[in-house]
Amino acid sequence: MNQELNSLNKANNELKRALGHFVNSLPSSGPLGGQVQSIADTLHANDAIYTFASLVEQYTKMQQSINELEREDLERDIAAFKLLISQSANKNILPIQKEKLTAILAKINLEQSTHTLMIAAGKALVYLADELSQLKESKEGSKVVASIKYIATEDTELVTGDVFSTSKRLIKEVVTISRQLIQMYPNDTFIRNLLYEASHQIPDNQGSFSKAIDLLAGTAEYLALLLQQERCWAEEILNDIHTNLIRALKETAIIDKLMASAKSHTNQVQLAMVSELESMEVKAKRINTIKGMQKHINHSVLLMSEIINNYAKSQNETHNANIKTIQTLDEKISNATSFIEKLEGQLNLAKETNLIDELTGVGNRKGYVQVINKERGHWLTTKRPLTLVLIDVDRFKGINDTFGHSIGDQVLKSLVETLKNTLRSSDYIARFGGDEFILILPETDLDMAFELTKKIRKVLSSLKFKLRKKNKTLKISCSYGISNFTHKVFNTVDVFNGADKALYQAKETGRDDIVVYSDDKFISMDK
Numbered sequence: 304m305n306q307e308l309n310s311l312n313k314a315n316n317e318l319k320r321a322l323g324h325f326v327n328s329l330p331s332s333g334p335l336g337g338q339v340q341s342i343a344d345t346l347h348a349n350d351a352i353y354t355f356a357s358l359v360e361q362y363t364k365m366q367q368s369i370n371e372l373e374r375e376d377l378e379r380d381i382a383a384f385k386l387l388i389s390q391s392a393n394k395n396i397l398p399i400q401k402e403k404l405t406a407i408l409a410k411i412n413l414e415q416s417t418h419t420l421m422i423a424a425g426k427a428l429v430y431l432a433d434e435l436s437q438l439k440e441s442k443e444g445s446k447v448v449a450s451i452k453y454i455a456t457e458d459t460e461l462v463t464g465d466v467f468s469t470s471k472r473l474i475k476e477v478v479t480i481s482r483q484l485i486q487m488y489p490n491d492t493f494i495r496n497l498l499y500e501a502s503h504q505i506p507d508n509q510g511s512f513s514k515a516i517d518l519l520a521g522t523a524e525y526l527a528l529l530l531q532q533e534r535c536w537a538e539e540i541l542n543d544i545h546t547n548l549i550r551a552l553k554e555t556a557i558i559d560k561l562m563a564s565a566k567s568h569t570n571q572v573q574l575a576m577v578s579e580l581e582s583m584e585v586k587a588k589r590i591n592t593i594k595g596m597q598k599h600i601n602h603s604v605l606l607m608s609e610i611i612n613n614y615a616k617s618q619n620e621t622h623n624a625n626i627k628t629i630q631t632l633d634e635k636i637s638n639a640t641s642f643i644e645k646l647e648g649q650l651n652l653a654k655e656t657n658l659i660d661e662l663t664g665v666g667n668r669k670g671y672v673q674v675i676n677k678e679r680g681h682w683l684t685t686k687r688p689l690t691l692v693l694i695d696v697d698r699f700k701g702i703n704d705t706f707g708h709s710i711g712d713q714v715l716k717s718l719v720e721t722l723k724n725t726l727r728s729s730d731y732i733a734r735f736g737g738d739e740f741i742l743i744l745p746e747t748d749l750d751m752a753f754e755l756t757k758k759i760r761k762v763l764s765s766l767k768f769k770l771r772k773k774n775k776t777l778k779i780s781c782s783y784g785i786s787n788f789t790h791k792v793f794n795t796v797d798v799f800n801g802a803d804k805a806l807y808q809a810k811e812t813g814r815d816d817i818v819v820y821s822d823d824k825f826i827s828m829d830k
């Protein structure tokens with residue numbers, strides 16, 4: 304379309320030049336004076352397309368005015384025009400030329416209609432121009448031209464020459480424009496007709512100035528229409544692009560995802576950007592210029608890419624943070640795993656060497672022997688207090704017999720749990736057999752052991768075992784025997800026997816009792 308517009312501009316300049324001379328040759332007063340002046344003013348305007356349109360309009364108006372003018376006024380103008388031609392015809396030109404001009408003049412005199420008068424006058428001008436240009440080339444030409452200059456004003460010569468050559472050039476431009484247009488719109492009948500009409504004007508040297516302007520005006524009008532159409536298409540395409548852009552975003556739910564991500568990360572900037580993007584569709588409907596829409600699309604695309612970049616960045620950050628957390632967790636898990644493995648190893652070793660009681664999970668008699676030997680060795684070197692406590696459930700046989708073996712087992716397990724919760728980690732528990740347990744208490748003297756045993760007795764006596772079937776509650780009690788390593792009694796078996804003696808004594812005195820035996824004698828404690 305640019306090419307066509309350039310051609311149109313070129314044609315416009317030609318037209319301006321030709322009309323300039325034409326206007327200068329016309330009388331500036333009289334009935335056409337106003338229009339002549341207005342054409343002259345328009346010629347100085349700069350906007351090519353605007354000038355062309357108004358020149359054509361004013362030229363057409365002038366033609367109409369000529370038709371509408373009073374006969375007398377018109378005759379005066381035509382008379383001036385005839386005089387101009389007859390003066391040209393009477394001067395020093397060749398007889399044959401003079402003859403031709405006189406014939407035309409005679410015809411002009413006969414013509415009644417203004418329109419045909421104008422055509423005849425136009426032909427005379429064209430003929431004159433043609434002859435003049437030929438004369439300029441010939442030998443006697445310069446002489447003749449000089450004589451014509453003498454009778455005709457400079458403007459007249461220019462008008463005739465320029466109007467003729469401009470007509471031809473204008474038509475050529477119409478042909479050029481329509482040939483270019485036909486390539487873009489091969490099925491357009493208007494352009495085809497235009498090309499046909501313009502092409503048939505070229506070989507005809509009599510092609511009139513007004514015909515050329517008519518064709519050119521039609522071309523310009525049609526070009527404007529095509530431009531308008533293309534503008535509409537461009538607008539539609541841009542609108543489509545924008546709508547599709549927003550639809551694609553909605554369909555893939557990208558906006559929802561971005562919104563959710565911005566909300567969860569309390570990213571205010573991102574949130575504001577996503578909301579703006581959401582309102583893009585509404586805003587687009589209010590835009591009615593191509594430039595505006597292009598700007599809007601650019602803005603949309605920039606905004607989208609910025610949001611998506613931000614989103615990707617935050618996703619990346621979250622990803623990296625997750626990787627760090629996973630690494631820390633991995634380390635913790637592997638530490639815990641190796642710890643568990645170590646414990647498992649110890650447990651397995653204990654099980655392998657039969658040091659653990661199967662039912663309660665504490666040490667068995669073998670375990671007790673191993674630990675007491677170790678602790679005794681320590682006592683021998685440090686002489687730090689070391690005490691044993693024997694615990695035996697009272698009337699356990701009765702529990703088994705009355706409530707069943709499994710309740711008996713449960714009592715033993717609960718007893719061990721209570722002991723574990725009351726003792727220090729350095730203390731050792733072993734099931735010595737049946738319902739009898741032994742505690743090895745390092746760093747514990749008799750008084751401390753006695754207080755600890757009182758505490759154990761209190762907790763155990765508060766235990767209640769619910770017996771569903773019988774709708775009863777079972778309570779238990781135990782008897783306790785305490786003994787310690789001393790300077791006098793430091794043999795393991797002797798100390799154990801001391802504790803056993805004390806336990807037996809507790810049973811004898813009615814059970815649920817604590818008895819202390821040390822250095823081969825019973826010790827009375829403050830109960």
Ligand SMILES: Nc1nc2c(ncn2[C@@H]2O[C@H](COP(=O)(O)OP(=O)(O)OP(=O)(O)O)[C@@H](O)[C@H]2O)c(=O)[nH]1
Nearest residue numbers: 695696697698699700701703708711712737738810
């Ligand atoms: N349920 C259960 N009972 C056991 C287990 N080992 C031993 N016993 C029982 O524990 C009871 C021990 O009873 P004794 O200590 O002799 O006597 P007691 O009934 O406790 O009476 P006193 O000790 O004199 O108060 C026996 O009836 C054994 O069968 C066990 O692993 N589970």
